[in-house]
Every structure is written in C-alpha cells, then in structure tokens.
Amino acid sequence: MSNHEPQVERMYDKGYRFFTPGTWVLIGLIMICAGVAFGRFFFGLSAVTNLDNDYPWGIWKGINIATFIVLGAAGFTMAFIAHIYGHHKYSTLSRQGVVFGLLCYTFAPISLLIDLGRYWLFWHPIFPRWWQGNSVLFEVAICVMLYLTVLLIEFMPFVIEKYKGKVAWFWPLSMFNRLTEWFLWIADFILLKINIPIIRMPLLAFFVILGVVLSCLHQSSLGTLMVIAGEKLHPLWQSPMLPLLFLMSAFAVGFPVLIFVSLINSYSFGKKPEMKILSQLANYTPWLLGIYFILKMYDLNYRGANVYLYEPSIQKWAWLLEVGLLVLALLMFMLPKVRKTPNWLFMASTFAMVSMAANRQNVLVTAYRPPGVEHVYVPSTAEFFFTVGLIASIIVFYRFIVIYVPIMKKGGDIKPQPEAEPQPEMAASTAGGAE
Amino acid sequence: MDRRKFLKNAAVTGGAVIAGSMIPGEAHASGHGHDPAEFENNYAVLYDATKCIGCRICELACNMTNDLDKPDIDFKDLRVLAKKRRTDETTHTVINRFYPYGDDARMNHKPVFLKQQCMHCNEPACVSACIVGALRKTPEGPVLYDESACIGCRYCMIACPFQIPVFEFDEPLFPVIQKCTLCIHRIPDKLPACVEACPQEAMTFGRRGDLLKLGHGIIEQNTDIYETEIYGEHTAGGTSWLYLLPVPPVKLGLLVQSDVPAGQLSETIQHSVFKYFIPPVALYIFLFLMMFRSSRMDNKSNHEGEEE
Structure with a gap:
C-alpha cells in the first residue's frame, strides 16, 4: 500500500486558512447545537425534544446516527476499491473517504451520547459483564466503536506523513511536542514500517480489511434493528430483507458521497474537478443503485406490501419521496453525459445521498407508528437545530483536516490561489491530537 | 481490471x-424454541374482562404500592376513560373502555373494559432487545428491570409489541424505564396490588399452568360468554397475563395476534x-x-x- 502513496498536499500550504466568514457561521450553528445539548443535560430530553413514551426514537436516531453512518460508507467502499481491489488511482479519493467517514462516525456517537437517557453509563456495552448477544443494538454499538477505532488507525498515516519529525504545537500544547512525536513514531513503526513477511504487506493492510468487514456487519445490522418492532413498523419498510437492503444501499451510496465530497472540495479550494477519476467511479454507481432498487422493489412485491401505496398515509408519501429520489439518481447516473459533467454529477450524487438519508430516517422514525397512537411525532425546533449543528460540525472539522492534513490531490488549480505567506513551518499547525 | x-x-x-x-x-441457537411446560410454574394472573367494571382502583393500587408520581387527574375520575390511554409514570397499569358491540348509548350497548400492563411474556422482545441485559426474564415469571445496568437507549420501547415500557423523558440525569414488576416485592406473601385491590375479583393470581386449566374450565362452562381462546396462552410466544375476553381481542385494541415472539426473527x-x-x-x-x-x-x- 505504502508504495502507492498518492501525490497529495494540505491546503494550508496553498495559503488557505481555517477561519473564514463561512467557518464562523458554521461555528455559530455549532454553538446553537451546544445550547440544545446544554438544555438536554440540565432539563431532560423532554425539554428539548418531542419524544414521548409512544415515540421513543426521533431524528437524533434517524438522521444523526443512521444517516451519518450510511453516508460514512464512503470510507469503507473507497478503502475497498482503492486498497483491497487494488485500484490505486483512487487512493487520494480514499483519503477523503476515510476522513469523511471518520467524522460521520465521530459525530454519530456524540449525538447518541446526548440522546441516551443514562449517558454516563454509555461504556457498559464495552465490558463483557453487560454483553447481550441477542441484542441487535449491541452488535451495532460494538461494530461502530471498533470501526471508529479502525478509521482513526487508517487516518494516522496521513498525519504521520506530514508531521512525523516536524511536530510543533502552538503554546501551551507545545509541551506535548515530544510526546506527540513519540506517538507518531510508534504508530508509524507499527502500522507502516513493519512489513509482514511472505505476504509483504504492512500491518495497516489488516486494519483496512477489518474496516470493510466491520462496516458490512454493522451496516446490515442497522437494518435488522427495526425488524424487532414487527407490526409497529409500516409494512412499506418492515421486512426480513431490511439488513440486506441496508447493506446494499450502503454499497451504493459510498461512491456518490465521495463524488459529492470531492466536488465540493474542488469548488471550495479552487481546483479543477477530478472529472476523469470521478466519472470512472460514477460508472459503477448505476449498477449498485440498480441492484438496490431491484431488490427493494422485489422485496416490496414479494411481501405484497405494494397495496399500501394506494392507501392514504404520511408513510406513503415518505416512501414515494425516498424511492422517487432513488429512481431519479439511478436514471441520472445511467446517462453518460451526467457522469461526465461536474454539475450534473453533483446533482445526481446529492439525490442518491438524500434518498438514502430519507430511507434511514423513514425506517427508524417515519415508519414507526405504534398501534392505537393517534398523535404523530414531529421533531421539535431544538431537535432540528441540534442535527443542523452536527452537520455543521462535520463540515467544520472536515475543513480543518483538509487544511492541516494532506488529503487533497496536488495540482489542478484553476484559480489563483491565495498568497501563501512564507511562514515558519508549522507555526500554527496541529498534529494527531491523540495525545 | x-x-x-x-x-x-x-x-x-x-x-x-x-x-x-x-x-x-x-x-435453540437463537434462545427460542422453549417448551411451554417450562413456564408452567411461572407466576401469572388470569384476568376476566367480563367482570371488570373500569373503576380504576387497580391503577390507584399500582400507583401506591410502587410509590409513583401523583397524576394530574385523580384516580376516582372515570371521565379519563373516554380517551384511550397507555401506561405512564403515574401508573403501570391502565384500564381502557371499549364499545365492541357498537357505541350507541341509546341501544344500551355495553362497554367492555380492558386492563393493560406488562404482559410478562415468556420470551420477551424487550429482553431480546436490551443492549446491556438490563431487562431479564426471571425463572419465577416476572420480567424485571435493573436500572444499574440501563444506559437509557429506549430500544426496549421500540421492541415491546404491547407498548408497555415507560421512560422518564423529563429526568435529566437519572431517568429509568418503568414497568409492571408483577409486584415482585409483594409476592409470595401478598398478592400483586392490583389483584388484591380489585373489588370485582376480576383477577386470579397463581401459577401459569394452573391458571390456564382454570381459564379453559371457565370458558368450557360459559361458551356463550367467552371467546374460545385465552389471550396470552400462545400470543407472542405466551405471556404470564392471561385474558378471558368476551369479544375477539382485536375489538379491544389487542392488536398483537402472532404466536411468534417478537424478538425471534431479528x-x-x-x-x-x-x-x-x-x-x-x-x-x-x-x-x-x-x-x-x-x-x-x-x-x-x-x-x-x-x-x-
């Protein structure tokens, strides 16, 4: 793997700085989000959410967790194609996938922590004393935790590459310079320097494979999560096939997410969209989306649930929206013109992402309608702004990483870059942050 | 490539x-496929819906024995029966009123009351769902909750087919899941509070096997009054609460019909x-x-x- 390291650069060297007016707006949104968390911690869940005994799960589960995790599929799908399947031309994109996945998988548990009633006991599932092998949620929790660790490990080489031997924190963190240096050196030695004999692969390779396996497991288990709700889940979604559908949709949405992220990167850092490579990636997408769509339709018809499309219900419209976007994305990805034009490709990827997000929200929240309950769950303003704040956090942290860690492809600049002042190396840089 | x-x-x-x-x-690998005989000696309650008059005294008794919050509307107020209710922080059992024979009062249509509480399933979905094993099926029958393990994820509420567990959403730091314990703190010295308080003696407490025999005996002697099946004998894999009903369960809002435990498929x-x-x-x-x-x-x- 290491002999395929792509030509990459960090945006800091191009003269880009972290703080811009846009960043401040996003930080404002994060402050609102923190305010909601404050309200929850001091006044309880009912103070900020519209949850009640009939609807115990809301958008903090449907969007903040299920959707973040399906969009985080970008990490493992890219790792698979670039490193396991061996298409090394996707290595740069894979870096962006790892970073985006890392952030999705970081903020999903953060949201969970605030959503948990007894959050100070969140560590219980880690210890065998509380293991409960029949619980689907337990499996999801363990796999997500392990995969988050794997993502951190996969992220380490990018930091090592830039900062090993050059760590220079700003004051007062500068006292940790030596410690960080040691940490990076050890991580480098263990993950990259040791070459396993015979197979001649660094240890990191085994973590990459582990990441894909863990992803397949918890992406499908997220689907199994709602199977236990039985008839409480609307028949348009409730199906023993849910795990397969969730897994397939995670496969299908990985590349669109990457295309989306890469195009935004190119736009915001004044680079030419990497259309050659993105188009190649987009070529796989109609197949994956197509398989998912066929499976979904087959499942619906096999269970005879299509009759519910003729009955009036909120769920019906949510289903039509979800599947409508899916069909739209599928059709767009099938057109060669769309796959070759940045703007069209961006739109098609967005539709695919929104469709999957809608699917997760639908399965976990919209489809849940307990019998005999007349009122409907609608997220409160605070719940909504909390979710917005988490999305803002992902964007802000992504920007931070793009600026300080080399994950963008070198070259391809189309507009004059901001003057890079000759600054002493690393004056304000950060590294790892693990210590 | x-x-x-x-x-x-x-x-x-x-x-x-x-x-x-x-x-x-x-x-067996999935923990299911239990022999019904395993549950014969479980504590259970046989509830006769034809005897229940909807007085809500069981709700009051439940509130008092479990030391729960006082409700906004007093337990004596029967007007709350106009609306369908569910278990909440003030009582772990509720009485709902149904008009299965039609709801026209002038036709002297009789209401049927139905008591709802944790059914104490033989193979509970909440136990299957709980991420940390905070809920467990005791060998004596009751499904019990251990707050020291619970992390407050509320997955049990998603899983329960009867919509029973209650969560304290207004509690910022120490919210717990609340549900009927079959008054495990009272038995075997005393009866469960609701059973003891019922002025109609609509409930019989005992061992599940005995109560099933008793229930089938009552049905056989009064085939014109009761449905032929005891709700809970096989429902959701069997439950510790057994209902003798005068009308099909669906008409009393008992929508769980499947004999398969809710947790089995997942x-x-x-x-x-x-x-x-x-x-x-x-x-x-x-x-x-x-x-x-x-x-x-x-x-x-x-x-x-x-x-x-």
Whole structure:
C-alpha cells in the first residue's frame, strides 16, 4: 500500500486558512447545537425534544446516527476499491473517504451520547459483564466503536506523513511536542514500517480489511434493528430483507458521497474537478443503485406490501419521496453525459445521498407508528437545530483536516490561489491530537 | 481490471455476508424454541374482562404500592376513560373502555373494559432487545428491570409489541424505564396490588399452568360468554397475563395476534450472521485474498502506473 502513496498536499500550504466568514457561521450553528445539548443535560430530553413514551426514537436516531453512518460508507467502499481491489488511482479519493467517514462516525456517537437517557453509563456495552448477544443494538454499538477505532488507525498515516519529525504545537500544547512525536513514531513503526513477511504487506493492510468487514456487519445490522418492532413498523419498510437492503444501499451510496465530497472540495479550494477519476467511479454507481432498487422493489412485491401505496398515509408519501429520489439518481447516473459533467454529477450524487438519508430516517422514525397512537411525532425546533449543528460540525472539522492534513490531490488549480505567506513551518499547525 | 470483474467480485463479497442471513437459524441457537411446560410454574394472573367494571382502583393500587408520581387527574375520575390511554409514570397499569358491540348509548350497548400492563411474556422482545441485559426474564415469571445496568437507549420501547415500557423523558440525569414488576416485592406473601385491590375479583393470581386449566374450565362452562381462546396462552410466544375476553381481542385494541415472539426473527437473522463467527471470518479471508492478489499483481507489473 505504502508504495502507492498518492501525490497529495494540505491546503494550508496553498495559503488557505481555517477561519473564514463561512467557518464562523458554521461555528455559530455549532454553538446553537451546544445550547440544545446544554438544555438536554440540565432539563431532560423532554425539554428539548418531542419524544414521548409512544415515540421513543426521533431524528437524533434517524438522521444523526443512521444517516451519518450510511453516508460514512464512503470510507469503507473507497478503502475497498482503492486498497483491497487494488485500484490505486483512487487512493487520494480514499483519503477523503476515510476522513469523511471518520467524522460521520465521530459525530454519530456524540449525538447518541446526548440522546441516551443514562449517558454516563454509555461504556457498559464495552465490558463483557453487560454483553447481550441477542441484542441487535449491541452488535451495532460494538461494530461502530471498533470501526471508529479502525478509521482513526487508517487516518494516522496521513498525519504521520506530514508531521512525523516536524511536530510543533502552538503554546501551551507545545509541551506535548515530544510526546506527540513519540506517538507518531510508534504508530508509524507499527502500522507502516513493519512489513509482514511472505505476504509483504504492512500491518495497516489488516486494519483496512477489518474496516470493510466491520462496516458490512454493522451496516446490515442497522437494518435488522427495526425488524424487532414487527407490526409497529409500516409494512412499506418492515421486512426480513431490511439488513440486506441496508447493506446494499450502503454499497451504493459510498461512491456518490465521495463524488459529492470531492466536488465540493474542488469548488471550495479552487481546483479543477477530478472529472476523469470521478466519472470512472460514477460508472459503477448505476449498477449498485440498480441492484438496490431491484431488490427493494422485489422485496416490496414479494411481501405484497405494494397495496399500501394506494392507501392514504404520511408513510406513503415518505416512501414515494425516498424511492422517487432513488429512481431519479439511478436514471441520472445511467446517462453518460451526467457522469461526465461536474454539475450534473453533483446533482445526481446529492439525490442518491438524500434518498438514502430519507430511507434511514423513514425506517427508524417515519415508519414507526405504534398501534392505537393517534398523535404523530414531529421533531421539535431544538431537535432540528441540534442535527443542523452536527452537520455543521462535520463540515467544520472536515475543513480543518483538509487544511492541516494532506488529503487533497496536488495540482489542478484553476484559480489563483491565495498568497501563501512564507511562514515558519508549522507555526500554527496541529498534529494527531491523540495525545 | 474491468468493471464487470469488479461487479462480480463485489457481488461475491456482499454474498458472503448475506449468505449468513439466509441460513435458517436453529431454534435453540437463537434462545427460542422453549417448551411451554417450562413456564408452567411461572407466576401469572388470569384476568376476566367480563367482570371488570373500569373503576380504576387497580391503577390507584399500582400507583401506591410502587410509590409513583401523583397524576394530574385523580384516580376516582372515570371521565379519563373516554380517551384511550397507555401506561405512564403515574401508573403501570391502565384500564381502557371499549364499545365492541357498537357505541350507541341509546341501544344500551355495553362497554367492555380492558386492563393493560406488562404482559410478562415468556420470551420477551424487550429482553431480546436490551443492549446491556438490563431487562431479564426471571425463572419465577416476572420480567424485571435493573436500572444499574440501563444506559437509557429506549430500544426496549421500540421492541415491546404491547407498548408497555415507560421512560422518564423529563429526568435529566437519572431517568429509568418503568414497568409492571408483577409486584415482585409483594409476592409470595401478598398478592400483586392490583389483584388484591380489585373489588370485582376480576383477577386470579397463581401459577401459569394452573391458571390456564382454570381459564379453559371457565370458558368450557360459559361458551356463550367467552371467546374460545385465552389471550396470552400462545400470543407472542405466551405471556404470564392471561385474558378471558368476551369479544375477539382485536375489538379491544389487542392488536398483537402472532404466536411468534417478537424478538425471534431479528435474533435468527443476528445469530445466522454471526454463526460461530463463520460469515465475518470468511468475508475477512476473502477480502484478504483479494488484497493479496492485487498487491502481487502490482509487484509483477512493477507499478506500471494507472490501470485502465
């Protein structure tokens, strides 16, 4: 793997700085989000959410967790194609996938922590004393935790590459310079320097494979999560096939997410969209989306649930929206013109992402309608702004990483870059942050 | 490498995982497939809906014995029966009124009252769902909750087919799940509070096996009054609360009809995917071989650069 390291650069060297007016707006949104968390911690869940005994799960589960995790599929799908399947031309994109996945998988548990009633006991599932092998949620929790660790490990080489031997924190963190240096050196030695004999692969390779396996497991288990709700889940979604559908949709949405992220990167850092490579990636997408769509339709018809499309219900419209976007994305990805034009490709990827997000929200929240309950769950303003704040956090942290860690492809600049002042190396840089 | 090859390989990759979920799980591996006789000695209650007059005294008794919050509307106020209610922080049992024979008061249509509380399923979905094992089925019958383990994820509420568990959403730091314990703190010295308080003696407390016999005896002697089946004998895999009903259960809002425990399907899927860890390990080996092959090919072609 290491002999395929792509030509990459960090945006800091191009003269880009972290703080811009846009960043401040996003930080404002994060402050609102923190305010909601404050309200929850001091006044309880009912103070900020519209949850009640009939609807115990809301958008903090449907969007903040299920959707973040399906969009985080970008990490493992890219790792698979670039490193396991061996298409090394996707290595740069894979870096962006790892970073985006890392952030999705970081903020999903953060949201969970605030959503948990007894959050100070969140560590219980880690210890065998509380293991409960029949619980689907337990499996999801363990796999997500392990995969988050794997993502951190996969992220380490990018930091090592830039900062090993050059760590220079700003004051007062500068006292940790030596410690960080040691940490990076050890991580480098263990993950990259040791070459396993015979197979001649660094240890990191085994973590990459582990990441894909863990992803397949918890992406499908997220689907199994709602199977236990039985008839409480609307028949348009409730199906023993849910795990397969969730897994397939995670496969299908990985590349669109990457295309989306890469195009935004190119736009915001004044680079030419990497259309050659993105188009190649987009070529796989109609197949994956197509398989998912066929499976979904087959499942619906096999269970005879299509009759519910003729009955009036909120769920019906949510289903039509979800599947409508899916069909739209599928059709767009099938057109060669769309796959070759940045703007069209961006739109098609967005539709695919929104469709999957809608699917997760639908399965976990919209489809849940307990019998005999007349009122409907609608997220409160605070719940909504909390979710917005988490999305803002992902964007802000992504920007931070793009600026300080080399994950963008070198070259391809189309507009004059901001003057890079000759600054002493690393004056304000950060590294790892693990210590 | 062309696209077709990629798709083929991708399909196999997915297949390895999916194959797991297609293997029919053994009943015992998933913790199910219990013999009904196992539950014969469980504590249970036989509830006769024809005797219940909807006085709400059981609700009051439940509130008092469990030391619960006082409700906004007093338990004596029967006007609350106009609306369908569920268990909440003030009482772990509720009485609901139904008009299964039509709701026209002038026709002297009789209401039927139904008491609802935790059914104490033989194979409870909440126990199957709980991430930390905070809920457990005791050998004596009651399904009990251990707040020291609970992390407050509320998955039990999603899982319960009867919509029973209650969560304290207004409690910022120490919220707990609340539900009926079959008054485990009172038995065997005293009867469960609701059973003892009932002025109509609509409930009989005892062992599940005995109560089933008793219930079937009552039904046989009064076939014109009762439905032929005891609700809870097989429902959701069998429950400790057994209902003698004068009308089909659906007419009393008892929508759970399946005899299969609610947790069975997801447990089967889950245990198939993880059967002896074979599917995950097989997937790992498969991916490793794929990676090994691609790295070998790279070395051979001596980094000929970008493929395609």
